[in-house]
Amino acid sequence: MSNPTAGAKGTSPFNPKAVMGPPLPQQGEMPFAVVMGQALTELPKDLYIPPQALEVILEAFEGPLDLLLYLIRRQNLDILDIDVSDITEQYMQYVELMDALQFELAAEYLLMAAMLAEIKSRMLLPRQVADEEDEEDPRAQLIRRLQEYERFKKAAEDIDELPRVDRDVFLTSAAPPEIERVRPEPEVGLQEILVAFSEVMARANMFESHHIQREALSTRERMSQVLERLSGESFMPFVSLFKAEEGRMGVVVTFLAIMELIKESLVEIVQTEAFGPIHVKARVS
Amino acid sequence: MSEINLANIVEATLFAAGKPLSTAQLREVFEEHERPDPDTIKEALELLQERYQSTGLELVRVASGFRFQVRQNLSDWVARLSEERPQRYSRALLETLALITYRQPITRGEIEEIRGVAVSSNIVKTLLERSWVRVVGHRDVPGRPAMYATTRQFLDYFNLKSLDQLPPLAEVRDFETLNADFGFAEPAPESAEAGAGTATDAAQSAANAPAQDAEKHISDDYESAFEQPDEDSVGDVISREFD
Amino acid sequence: MSEINLANIVEATLFAAGKPLSTAQLREVFEEHERPDPDTIKEALELLQERYQSTGLELVRVASGFRFQVRQNLSDWVARLSEERPQRYSRALLETLALITYRQPITRGEIEEIRGVAVSSNIVKTLLERSWVRVVGHRDVPGRPAMYATTRQFLDYFNLKSLDQLPPLAEVRDFETLNADFGFAEPAPESAEAGAGTATDAAQSAANAPAQDAEKHISDDYESAFEQPDEDSVGDVISREFD
Numbered sequence: 180m181s182n183p184t185a186g187a188k189g190t191s192p193f194n195p196k197a198v199m200g201p202p203l204p205q206q207g208e209m210p211f212a213v214v215m216g217q218a219l220t221e222l223p224k225d226l227y228i229p230p231q232a233l234e235v236i237l238e239a240f241e242g243p244l245d246l247l248l249y250l251i252r253r254q255n256l257d258i259l260d261i262d263v264s265d266i267t268e269q270y271m272q273y274v275e276l277m278d279a280l281q282f283e284l285a286a287e288y289l290l291m292a293a294m295l296a297e298i299k300s301r302m303l304l305p306r307q308v309a310d311e312e313d314e315e316d317p318r319a320q321l322i323r324r325l326q327e328y329e330r331f332k333k334a335a336e337d338i339d340e341l342p343r344v345d346r347d348v349f350l351t352s353a354a355p356p357e358i359e360r361v362r363p364e365p366e367v368g369l370q371e372i373l374v375a376f377s378e379v380m381a382r383a384n385m386f387e388s389h390h391i392q393r394e395a396l397s398t399r400e401r402m403s404q405v406l407e408r409l410s411g412e413s414f415m416p417f418v419s420l421f422k423a424e425e426g427r428m429g430v431v432v433t434f435l436a437i438m439e440l441i442k443e444s445l446v447e448i449v450q451t452e453a454f455g456p457i458h459v460k461a462r463v464s
Numbered sequence: 465m466s467e468i469n470l471a472n473i474v475e476a477t478l479f480a481a482g483k484p485l486s487t488a489q490l491r492e493v494f495e496e497h498e499r500p501d502p503d504t505i506k507e508a509l510e511l512l513q514e515r516y517q518s519t520g521l522e523l524v525r526v527a528s529g530f531r532f533q534v535r536q537n538l539s540d541w542v543a544r545l546s547e548e549r550p551q552r553y554s555r556a557l558l559e560t561l562a563l564i565t566y567r568q569p570i571t572r573g574e575i576e577e578i579r580g581v582a583v584s585s586n587i588v589k590t591l592l593e594r595s596w597v598r599v600v601g602h603r604d605v606p607g608r609p610a611m612y613a614t615t616r617q618f619l620d621y622f623n624l625k626s627l628d629q630l631p632p633l634a635e636v637r638d639f640e641t642l643n644a645d646f647g648f649a650e651p652a653p654e655s656a657e658a659g660a661g662t663a664t665d666a667a668q669s670a671a672n673a674p675a676q677d678a679e680k681h682i683s684d685d686y687e688s689a690f691e692q693p694d695e696d697s698v699g700d701v702i703s704r705e706f707d
Numbered sequence: 708m709s710e711i712n713l714a715n716i717v718e719a720t721l722f723a724a725g726k727p728l729s730t731a732q733l734r735e736v737f738e739e740h741e742r743p744d745p746d747t748i749k750e751a752l753e754l755l756q757e758r759y760q761s762t763g764l765e766l767v768r769v770a771s772g773f774r775f776q777v778r779q780n781l782s783d784w785v786a787r788l789s790e791e792r793p794q795r796y797s798r799a800l801l802e803t804l805a806l807i808t809y810r811q812p813i814t815r816g817e818i819e820e821i822r823g824v825a826v827s828s829n830i831v832k833t834l835l836e837r838s839w840v841r842v843v844g845h846r847d848v849p850g851r852p853a854m855y856a857t858t859r860q861f862l863d864y865f866n867l868k869s870l871d872q873l874p875p876l877a878e879v880r881d882f883e884t885l886n887a888d889f890g891f892a893e894p895a896p897e898s899a900e901a902g903a904g905t906a907t908d909a910a911q912s913a914a915n916a917p918a919q920d921a922e923k924h925i926s927d928d929y930e931s932a933f934e935q936p937d938e939d940s941v942g943d944v945i946s947r948e949f950d
Contacts, residue, residue: 241798242824287824327821330877334809335801337874341865342779346793348866349777349785351479351764353521353722354533358543364594365553365690367561369622373631375555376562379579400627403568403613406601444604445569445611462604472763473784476777479764480785482725493787519758520715521722534719541716542723544736 243291244328246273251325263318264302267295294321401436402445406461409446414458417448470500471508471515478512484529551690557587561596565618565627569600569611588612596621713743714751714758721755727772727863770862770869800830804839808861809876812843812854831855839864 240246250269274292298317342348405420421433437459440446449458477493478485487505494500500508509530513523521532534542553561560583563575575583591597596618602608619626720736721728730748737743743751752773756766764775777785786793796804803826806818818826834840839861845851857870867873 241802242822244823291823324821324823326879328823330879331802331805331809331821333877334805334874335798338805338808338865339796339801341867341873343793343866344864345789346786347779347782349476349480349782350725351476351722351775351777352482352725353479353719354531355542355723356534356536356539356719358539358546363547363549365551367553367558367621369624369630371558372562372565375558376566379559379563382580397626397628399566399568400614403600406569406611406613407598410601445601461601467761468780472778473781474763476763476781476785477788479722479775480777481788493784495787515762518710520717520719532722534723535715537711538716538719541736542719544738545720545724545728545732 241332243270243288244325245332246270246288247291248325248329248332263295263298263321267299270295397432398435398439401432402440405433405436405440405459406445409459409461411461414449414460417457417459420459470504471511474505474508475512475515478523478530478532481531484526484531486529489529553590554587554690556581556584557590557690560587561591564591564597564612565614565630568613570613571603571609571611573609713747714754717748717751718755718758721766721773721775727769727774729772732772767866768868769866770859774863797830799827800833803830804834804857807834807840807855808857808870808873811856813856814846814852814854816852837864 240249247266247270250266254265271292274288294317298321301317344350408420409415417437420437421430423430425433437446441448445462446459447462449460450456473493474490477490481489487502487509490505491499491502509523516523516532520535520538522535523530523532556579559579560575563578564570567574567578572583572588588597591612592599594617595615597612598615599610600613601611603611614627624630716736717733720733730745730752733748734742734745752766759766759775763778763781765778766773766775802822803818806821807813810817810821815826815831831840834855835842837860838858840855841858842853843856844854846854862869
């Protein structure tokens, strides 16, 4: 059953293999890295950092807030009880060490150092209640930021513990049956064709042609029909292209269509003798 | 929680694999000390075959091993799952179709001349495949290009008795007359509203953005017969997310 | 050949889809005249639930719908199927994801403010590519930074039905105590930290598009849900999932 909120650190019931690498130390610290073959899970008490380890240590922290949190937690202190002065001292030592080693310091660490320095200097001065009306005490600000950061650091750990696909949850599938694919044809509205036509004609600037204006569509349609009937090589009698049952209008339209086809050199007409039958044939070069 | 047993493990493994697994591969998921022999695996497979007897799935053996597959008699339903939404035709295709409609018989070259851009083969192919357009002859010019015309199926699709029922060219330019002529306005005023809206929008966008239009011509060259389907809008997604 | 019935069709469809399907999507595989109503689909799902009770699979509901998945007590065996170890995610990525999850919609700048460190573009790119987060709008401040929110795919990946199934965000201790400890004279105005933060967010995005605003309200509701003790997310029985 899905039970997403279960799974306290290290006791995940979902998959013991979920957590890779060396086991987590009990105090909840992440191992920083393996330096010269040894897992580094804790910073040395005397704050001495082997130079080759500095880079990994810096990488182990997610920024100055994370480093500060670490320093506080290492002393087993509640954030609310921290002695800002002590922590500042330690933090400064770290930053100085980084600096001494020509380490390219992240701007965020220096900014934090400046803030800590300010807090420390304030603490040396007598408290002036009145002056601080509209300005927040940097200590309160820092502690609030630390607390806020810690909430999300914890939330990130919680998310990491959630059962997840391909680690704890495996999806299933079965081979589909043989499927005859029928792709549905797109729908088109007549309106769309008219709009498309008017747009293309507007672009081509061809609306002014009188020729086009006069032309009845029925003639065009009949032209296509006649051409199709003439698609073979043979001659057709001219009169066979007319259909009496279409009435006078049909005869006129067919006649116009044939005239237009002749004009466009699409068909040729042949008359072998004067007043003899006229034959029509599609032009073939 | 269900029992952890051999059949269940084999079942889970086959469904998670997404491909056929051999008996040897199935044995691999067990640690050495608990690994069943091939015959035991086969027994489990037989048991599973029975388990799925009256379901929508079946355990089958194919060349590379065993797999669960959907029963063939359910293919109609499963097919609808992946049925593609009907695509929309591209503007280039609609313009080509419109030109064939109004200027038939017409060659590809003539269409290109009016549109000012090449007509892709895909467009012509799509129209021929849909049986909306046919070749009615070849123009007697070098290359003997095919002349295209519309078909009866085209008229049927648009519910027209003949091309005559389309509005005359002179009126197509004027969208307001077009709607009136077409009788869009008479039976359903609302749909006429919608129709007029679309037409006007299209006309406006065509008139308003000559620069975009020029770009469009270029892209037309590369355009296929279909438009890309629209992605779900973000708003759509988020509102459903919390359903 | 097995019978063609509703449960079998739903079963086959879910297995063939290989991704979660909603009730609405399941109904779509039926032709209109035979389409069952949502309640009937739910009955079929319940029936399947029962059918798989003693098997190696289970039918579960996640954010985007229903899916069959391997029972978690069998994941040790199934995991051995794949050579690759499951991916691990960096702390930076997880923290960024946590902030987006619990503080959505949130900008990169706001994430950086809380984490006290820059968020690398790679992290944001990875989250977007995995479709775990998406851009839901832009904050109406200089630069118009993108606001990120989580997706249904994110919930699916973590086997969740909705955001309120996530473990609640840890409480912040009362600032009154804090001030006392430090001997500060005035009570910190930030005591209602979470509420104040949200209110500012809302005010900032108030000028944005109404659609985004609407979205935001939805997320607000869910955000407030995090602050309260979770009542029904833990060990939600499947039978209730069908309600």
